[in-house]
Amino acid sequence: GNSVTQMEGPVTLSEEAFLTINCTYTATGYPSLFWYVQYPGEGLQLLLKATKADDKGSNKGFEATYRKETTSFHLEKGSVQVSDSAVYFCALSDASGSEKLVFGKGTKLTVNP
């Protein structure tokens, strides 16, 4: 079945450091890919998405490119801020079935000043 594997955390960085959170997926067909973020004390919210191969999703300085050849959707940010501290979830939707979202286990990011 469909699955998502993302790097295990926690990840701790200093402010202005470069961030990469790896995400790879297994799916039949052509799923859409997502990054969701959960800030402390808040609900999950969509960060960015990409619906087809080579698409790049971007938001709030974060980017991720849908790479079909490597089945990956790595999240990157060039210069993180303390306010980026959160748990990040990679997810895919089953394009051929009921469209339910399948999530990775989440990666906790802490950015120190």
Next chain:
Amino acid sequence: GAGVSQSPSNKVTEKGKDVELRCDPISGHTALYWYRQSLGQGLEFLIYFQGNSAPDKSGLPSDRFSAERTGGSVSTLTIQRTQQEDSAVYLCASSFTGPNSNSPLHFGNGTRLTVT
């Protein structure tokens, strides 16, 4: 309210008791999801409702778990004869259509269930 509302926010129950968790989706959203978030386990899909279609129940872990959605709006997740391993945060989400559309999932803040 403007967001997805879940109640109660916290629930402590004794092993063997039944519990009901409620979700009020955003008005007009046709899709509604239940997920379970356990420490170190990410988000586990439980059940998905889309309009008048038969729900996708493929994620329900046992027959102790059931969910319904009345009138295409409010949903209730019921866990019968709760076990300690049921302790988790139960999240509800809704969207205007499926996630492959331009409408993202909007999550509630969850119900933290503790089974003692």
